[in-house]
Amino acid sequence: MENDLLLRALRREPVPRPPVWLMRQAGRYLPQYRALRERVDFMTLLRTPELAVEVTLQPVEAVGVDAAIIFCDILVIPDAMGMALSVEEGTGPRLANPIRSPGDVSRLRPFQPEVSLGAELAAVRMAAEALGGQLPLIGFAGGPWTLASYMIEGGGTRDFRRVKRFLAEQPAAAHHLLGLLAEAAGDWLVAQADAGANVVQLFESWGGALGPRDFSSFVLPYLARAVAAPAARGVPVIVFAPGAGWALEAIAETTGAAALGIDSATAPENARRRLAPYAVTLQGNLDPGWLYAPPATVRERTREMVAAFGPRAYIANLGHGVFRDTPVGHVRAFVEAVREGVGYE
Amino acid sequence: MENDLLLRALRREPVPRPPVWLMRQAGRYLPQYRALRERVDFMTLLRTPELAVEVTLQPVEAVGVDAAIIFCDILVIPDAMGMALSVEEGTGPRLANPIRSPGDVSRLRPFQPEVSLGAELAAVRMAAEALGGQLPLIGFAGGPWTLASYMIEGGGTRDFRRVKRFLAEQPAAAHHLLGLLAEAAGDWLVAQADAGANVVQLFESWGGALGPRDFSSFVLPYLARAVAAPAARGVPVIVFAPGAGWALEAIAETTGAAALGIDSATAPENARRRLAPYAVTLQGNLDPGWLYAPPATVRERTREMVAAFGPRAYIANLGHGVFRDTPVGHVRAFVEAVREGVGYE
Numbered sequence: 083m084e085n086d087l088l089l090r091a092l093r094r095e096p097v098p099r100p101p102v103w104l105m106r107q108a109g110r111y112l113p114q115y116r117a118l119r120e121r122v123d124f125m126t127l128l129r130t131p132e133l134a135v136e137v138t139l140q141p142v143e144a145v146g147v148d149a150a151i152i153f154c155d156i157l158v159i160p161d162a163m164g165m166a167l168s169v170e171e172g173t174g175p176r177l178a179n180p181i182r183s184p185g186d187v188s189r190l191r192p193f194q195p196e197v198s199l200g201a202e203l204a205a206v207r208m209a210a211e212a213l214g215g216q217l218p219l220i221g222f223a224g225g226p227w228t229l230a231s232y233m234i235e236g237g238g239t240r241d242f243r244r245v246k247r248f249l250a251e252q253p254a255a256a257h258h259l260l261g262l263l264a265e266a267a268g269d270w271l272v273a274q275a276d277a278g279a280n281v282v283q284l285f286e287s288w289g290g291a292l293g294p295r296d297f298s299s300f301v302l303p304y305l306a307r308a309v310a311a312p313a314a315r316g317v318p319v320i321v322f323a324p325g326a327g328w329a330l331e332a333i334a335e336t337t338g339a340a341a342l343g344i345d346s347a348t349a350p351e352n353a354r355r356r357l358a359p360y361a362v363t364l365q366g367n368l369d370p371g372w373l374y375a376p377p378a379t380v381r382e383r384t385r386e387m388v389a390a391f392g393p394r395a396y397i398a399n400l401g402h403g404v405f406r407d408t409p410v411g412h413v414r415a416f417v418e419a420v421r422e423g424v425g426y427e
Numbered sequence: 428m429e430n431d432l433l434l435r436a437l438r439r440e441p442v443p444r445p446p447v448w449l450m451r452q453a454g455r456y457l458p459q460y461r462a463l464r465e466r467v468d469f470m471t472l473l474r475t476p477e478l479a480v481e482v483t484l485q486p487v488e489a490v491g492v493d494a495a496i497i498f499c500d501i502l503v504i505p506d507a508m509g510m511a512l513s514v515e516e517g518t519g520p521r522l523a524n525p526i527r528s529p530g531d532v533s534r535l536r537p538f539q540p541e542v543s544l545g546a547e548l549a550a551v552r553m554a555a556e557a558l559g560g561q562l563p564l565i566g567f568a569g570g571p572w573t574l575a576s577y578m579i580e581g582g583g584t585r586d587f588r589r590v591k592r593f594l595a596e597q598p599a600a601a602h603h604l605l606g607l608l609a610e611a612a613g614d615w616l617v618a619q620a621d622a623g624a625n626v627v628q629l630f631e632s633w634g635g636a637l638g639p640r641d642f643s644s645f646v647l648p649y650l651a652r653a654v655a656a657p658a659a660r661g662v663p664v665i666v667f668a669p670g671a672g673w674a675l676e677a678i679a680e681t682t683g684a685a686a687l688g689i690d691s692a693t694a695p696e697n698a699r700r701r702l703a704p705y706a707v708t709l710q711g712n713l714d715p716g717w718l719y720a721p722p723a724t725v726r727e728r729t730r731e732m733v734a735a736f737g738p739r740a741y742i743a744n745l746g747h748g749v750f751r752d753t754p755v756g757h758v759r760a761f762v763e764a765v766r767e768g769v770g771y772e
Contacts, residue, residue: 243752246750250716250720293690294692327673328673328693347670348673352673370591371588371595379595407592
């Protein structure tokens with residue numbers, strides 16, 4: 083690997099500067115992405131390997147990140163299990179026929195990525211080839227709890243009313259569903275690694291919706307199972323559970339992930355101190371809102387972030403996906419400021 | 428006051444059992460509320476004192492809470508400042524002509540509750556009279572940051588993209604707006620207290636959207652100013668900033684609030700331990716999702732919550748508003764289990 087900063091940071095080896103990538107780096111803030119989307123809708127993009135690869139590689143050239151992340155969607159798992167995914171402009175993703183009863187869970191199709199996600203896997207293979215050992219490729223999956231939430235709510239939600247009702251009324255079916263999704267997420271990460279992904283990330287995006295007791299019951303054990311499959315193959319796994327900053331120790335302890343994503347609500351020093359007992363790399367965490375500030379301010383905030391995380395076991399990133407209307411020049415200022423490696427030798 | 432449990436708990440005095448009320452207790456889960464809303468839309472209800480009082484009193488009879496909270500909306504402040512509020516079924520509240528520039532901030536009207544919120548104040552007066560010293564009446568306001576977010580986004584949001592852009596691009600105008608809203612929220616709480624509210628709560632509902640540094644800059648000082656006005660009159664203030672459990676010590680320290688709302692993501696024992704140095708009452712925090720469980724489970728979870736908070740300086744409540752489709756009998760089970768006063772003498 084020509085630029086192996088990400089892999090070395092994940093192994094907690096010394097690096098001359100931190101690796102940097104951005105959540106949602108392959109997306110709307112890039113004019114070349116928007117130009118492509120003028121011609122092609124989201125689902126077509128997702129299912130056309132040549133186009134998915136094109137979008138995956140765009141930020142490598144445009145902003146100079148140290149890793150590519152495959153263009154895909156966390157909801158390909160429910161889609162492959164028989165719940166048709168659709169993405170309408172403005173309203174966000176929808177899953178057809180949301181789960182409302184234990185019977186709906188038992189009607190789900192077994193998850194077979196080779197059968198149902200051939201195009202998505204082809205994109206991973208082609209992106210890895212196109213990168214040609216220059217940069218690592220990141221694969222990803224949704225966390226079991228986040229997938230279950232989408233499958234029960236039928237889409238995004240602010241209050242998690244339906245999924246919480248399901249947990250309270252049908253705990254056995256909920257645990258069964260979470261078990262299926264833990265297997266599926268693990269299998270999907272392994273399939274992507276087999277196709278050429280060097281690193282994988284689990285997005286447990288709705289981790290903050292549950293309190294500590296429910297998190298221990300409905301999130302942690304399934305997250306651990308999803309991590310275990312790729313980890314057993316030696317593939318480094320990054321776990322990101324935004325909104326659940328209070329659970330960082332438990333996630334490190336239970337999953338044994340190589341790295342944890344840190345959201346913007348958790349101060350870098352706080353995360354470092356609490357995670358000191360664990361051999362874990364930290365990733366994050368500038369609030370993407372600060373990329374709207376003038377580039378000089380972006381640079382200052384970024385330097386402060388890098389210094390606060392300290393010069394080891396660190397991957398520079400945002401605390402949330404980059405916003406769609408972020409000026410590209412500001413994203414470059416972020417990447418350039420990381421490359422200065424403040425505090426590194 | 429016939430039932431002064433809430434006032435005594437706010438003064439940290441011994442009580443035979445904790446007082447109990449529920450956020451959104453005057454709302455959709457009650458058949459009598461839904462029946463009224465069949466005939467009357469939300470805005471009419473808000474602005475017709477007789478109806479607002481009727482709805483305010485419904486849960487006192489129906490579920491046996493220890494306090495009434497005035498039926499109102501946090502967005503009456505921006506409405507009174509010239510941004511017309513509308514509430515459509517299903518889409519949530521909207522504010523007309525969202526703030527997009529410093530000029531929009533300077534065009535806001537001065538907040539004069541006696542002029543613009545006469546109907547809402549009349550409802551407070553009439554509700555206090557109707558309660559006739561039986562139970563305390565709670566008034567409320569939105570926190571400055573939460574109001575600013577709504578005013579810049581124009582409604583609810585999941586990513587806070589526009590308000591974060593405003594903070595980053597127009598920090599001076601943002602601070603000016605937050606200052607206006609801190610004054611307005613303080614004035615509105617005082618006006619409600621003058622009209623008969625015995626206790627007031629500040630809902631800083633979007634407190635979790637910012638990280639520690641931005642929270643210290645854009646949330647805390649304005650929250651403190653909003654608390655100061657009613658506190659100076661001896662009115663007990665409850666501050667609730669869900670999603671910002673990590674900030675509890677800072678909120679207690681900076682605002683000097685009589686009580687802090689605890690969200691469901693923060694374990695009761697954790698909140699107690701961290702807030703031990705402060706003379707502050709705690710309020711919360713069962714996840715409203717557990718009210719969907721069978722009543723026996725609701726009772727068990729509620730008893731565990733009461734025991735975990737311990738028998739002093741405690742107000743039983745949920746960690747979030749009660750969901751609209753919660754069975755009324757389950758809400759009663761919650762209230763009844765609190766009344767057992769597990770751990771109280």
